[in-house]
Amino acid sequence: MTLIKSISGIRGTIGGKPGDALTPLDAVKFSSAYGTWLKKRNAGKRIKVVIGRDARLSGQMISNIVSSTLNGLGIDVIDLDLSTTPTVEVAVPMENAQGGIIITASHNPKQWNALKLLNEKGEFISDADGKEILSIAELDAYDYAEVDDLGTLTPDNSYLHKHIKAVLDLPLVDVEAIKKAKFTVVVDAVNSTGGIFVPALLNELGVTVIEMFCEPTGHFPHNPEPLPENLTDISAKIKESDAHLGIVVDPDVDRLAFVCEDGSMFGEEYTLVAVTDYVLKHTPGNTVSNLSSTISLREVTEKYNGCSYEASAVGEVNVVNKMKATNAVIGGEGNGGIIYPELHYGRDALVGIGLFLSHLAHSNLTASELRALYPDYFISKNKIELEAGMDVDGILANVAKEFSDKEVDTTDGVKIYFGSEWVHLRKSNTEPIIRIYSESASEDKANELAHTIMERIKAHA
Numbered sequence: 001m002t003l004i005k006s007i008s009g010i011r012g013t014i015g016g017k018p019g020d021a022l023t024p025l026d027a028v029k030f031s032s033a034y035g036t037w038l039k040k041r042n043a044g045k046r047i048k049v050v051i052g053r054d055a056r057l058s059g060q061m062i063s064n065i066v067s068s069t070l071n072g073l074g075i076d077v078i079d080l081d082l083s084t085t086p087t088v089e090v091a092v093p094m095e096n097a098q099g100g101i102i103i104t105a106s107h108n109p110k111q112w113n114a115l116k117l118l119n120e121k122g123e124f125i126s127d128a129d130g131k132e133i134l135s136i137a138e139l140d141a142y143d144y145a146e147v148d149d150l151g152t153l154t155p156d157n158s159y160l161h162k163h164i165k166a167v168l169d170l171p172l173v174d175v176e177a178i179k180k181a182k183f184t185v186v187v188d189a190v191n192s193t194g195g196i197f198v199p200a201l202l203n204e205l206g207v208t209v210i211e212m213f214c215e216p217t218g219h220f221p222h223n224p225e226p227l228p229e230n231l232t233d234i235s236a237k238i239k240e241s242d243a244h245l246g247i248v249v250d251p252d253v254d255r256l257a258f259v260c261e262d263g264s265m266f267g268e269e270y271t272l273v274a275v276t277d278y279v280l281k282h283t284p285g286n287t288v289s290n291l292s293s294t295i296s297l298r299e300v301t302e303k304y305n306g307c308s309y310e311a312s313a314v315g316e317v318n319v320v321n322k323m324k325a326t327n328a329v330i331g332g333e334g335n336g337g338i339i340y341p342e343l344h345y346g347r348d349a350l351v352g353i354g355l356f357l358s359h360l361a362h363s364n365l366t367a368s369e370l371r372a373l374y375p376d377y378f379i380s381k382n383k384i385e386l387e388a389g390m391d392v393d394g395i396l397a398n399v400a401k402e403f404s405d406k407e408v409d410t411t412d413g414v415k416i417y418f419g420s421e422w423v424h425l426r427k428s429n430t431e432p433i434i435r436i437y438s439e440s441a442s443e444d445k446a447n448e449l450a451h452t453i454m455e456r457i458k459a460h461a
Contacts, residue, residue: 002432005030005134011105011114014058022113027062031069032144033137034101034117037129039073042098047075047151050091050118052083052159053103054251055192055216058113062103066115067153074145076152080159082193082216084253085116086348087163092122093344094162104252107225108431110218123345124317163350164201166343172282173354177361179206184243186210186259188234190224191217192251194349201350202247205357210241224250226257226336227381228265235263245360245367249349255336256349258356260367269294269334273374275352276330278359279340280304285329288322290314291415292424292437293334296375313412314426320345334379378443380450383433384457392427392434398460399425399453416453421445423453 003012003021010030012022019026038047049070053059059082067077078095080088085102092100098120105112117125117133125133136142145151168175185207189195195214202209212234213221223230226248234246238259246259258266266274273296276287280301287301287309298309312322319339323331332339337347340355363370386392400414407417413426423438434457438449 004432005137006130009115009117009130011108011112013111014113015111022058022062024061024065027065027115028069029137029140030115030133031066031101032073032142033133034099034115035070035073035075036136036142037133038075038099045098047073047099048078048095048097049075050078050080050088050095050097050100051103052080052085052088052091052100053193054084054253055082055195055218056105056110056113056220056251057218059103059218062113062115066101066103071151071153072144073142074149074151077154079153079155081155081157082196083159084163084193084197084350086254086344086346086350087159087197089118089122089344089346089348090163090166091156091159092118092120094159102252106252107250107255109224110220121345123320126317160197160200163197164204167201167348167350167354168204170340170342170351170354172279172342172358174358174361175205178357181244181357181361182206182208183245183357183360184208184210184241186212186234186237186241186243186246187214188212188231188246188248189214189216189253190220190222190249190251191215192220192224192253194249194251194253197253197350198247198249198353201353205354207357210237210243212237220251226250226255226268231257231259231265235259235265239263247353253349254347256338256352256356257336258367260371262366262368264368264371266367266371268336269377269379270296270371270374271336271352271356272330272332272334272338273297273300274359274370275338275355276300277374278355278362279330280307283329286310286326288312288319288326288328288331290319290333291409291412292426292435293332294377294379294439295420295422296377297334299375315412316347318412377439377441378446379437379439380443380446382436382438382450382454383428383431384436384454386427386432386434387461390461395434395457395460396425396427399456402456418449421449423449425453425457 338352
């Protein structure tokens with residue numbers, strides 16, 4: 001059993017003993033800490049929090065616990081029930097709420113769940129705020145409400161339509177061009193809430209939808225991370241159906257991957273690259289992605305005069321902070337996360353779908369032909385499971401020292417540059433693993449670089 005307490009929230013497996021996994025007691029503890037933090041931050045105000053969940057099996061249980069705990073603190077709850085991470089992010093400012101909680105473990109398997117914590121802007125809380133919440137939880141420093149001051153629970157199922165309308169109203173989402181293109185699209189939503197939201201958006205765009213795994217049962221039919229090895233079923237379905245495109249989202253719909261009309265992968269890294277190309281063509285500006293993302297984004301950005309690219313530490317909050325600092329018009333992460341500030345500062349697959357389909361419609365190309373317009377770099381994504389008691393920071397420091405004759409960036413983990421190639425290794429904030437990403441113009445070379453570093457990690461471990 002695993003429980004990970006981080007600045008962005010709490011994530012763990014269901015079942016087991018309190019403190020060792022995400023048990024009901026742990027859900028109460030951290031909901032109480034978050035609610036107490038909100039009350040301190042908004043002294044004298046009546047507090048409102050928006051919550052929503054993906055379709056995983058433990059979602060309803062955790063949601064009930066979270067909402068009741070917040071009510072016990074005297075906090076009113078707007079419950080979106082089955083929703084998406086970006087929908088809750090959109091709803092918080094629309095509701096003039098003081099915060100939000102998304103109950104989802106994102107791409108993790110079904111035994112995991114998590115509480116993702118938002119501030120009043122609908123953005124992930126800061127490092128300092130996260131540490132304060134963890135401190136409150138450690139001290140059990142809560143003060144629950146008297147009976148006359150208990151909070152209320154209000155169900156609200158309107159945000160499916162509100163979120164979709166907000167996407168359709170974006171100036172660069174060309175609804176008429178998409179309708180004219182008469183696209184047929186296969187959707188794989190891993191039996192989570194993307195099966196509700198993505199077809200609803202596509203129907204509004206006049207797209208013919210072929211649904212795969214779109215029943216929000218929480219029984220994931222395959223590993224829910226949208227990586228090529230998990231997308232063989234949709235690849236076959238696209239070719240069988242003569243569809244124009246495949247769309248794949250993770251359980252909470254903040255990651256987005258495309259599959260081309262010939263069944264080939266567009267590439268999760270190139271979701272952001274293609275959408276950025278379209279956005280900059282119409283609204284030139286700066287861009288941001290994290291250190292583990294493809295160099296292609298920088299190349300696409302710099303082909304537009306006056307546009308510049310910067311890299312941030314890994315983590316959505318870090319990307320958002322860098323985007324704000326550089327006034328970026330678009331940014332995100334190479335895992336298929338599109339952040340488009342025109343709507344909100346959060347990864348949003350629905351926004352990504354609207355912008356990408358507009359790009360594809362205007363291009364008069366097939367998806368594979370559009371993909372061929374962009375540089376061919378290969379990123380090898382690997383991970384090493386961590387054992388209890390491992391000195392991960394020491395291991396990373398030893399690897400950095402071993403390659404000290406190369407250019408090494410220790411802003412976030414260790415990134416080693418080998419000329420135009422690179423390897424980035426860092427401890428995950430959400431799983432007990434070390435992630436190892438490497439990029440090269442050759443797939444074999446990218447894999448070779450990754451395996452070389454993995455062997456060095458094992459040696460130092």
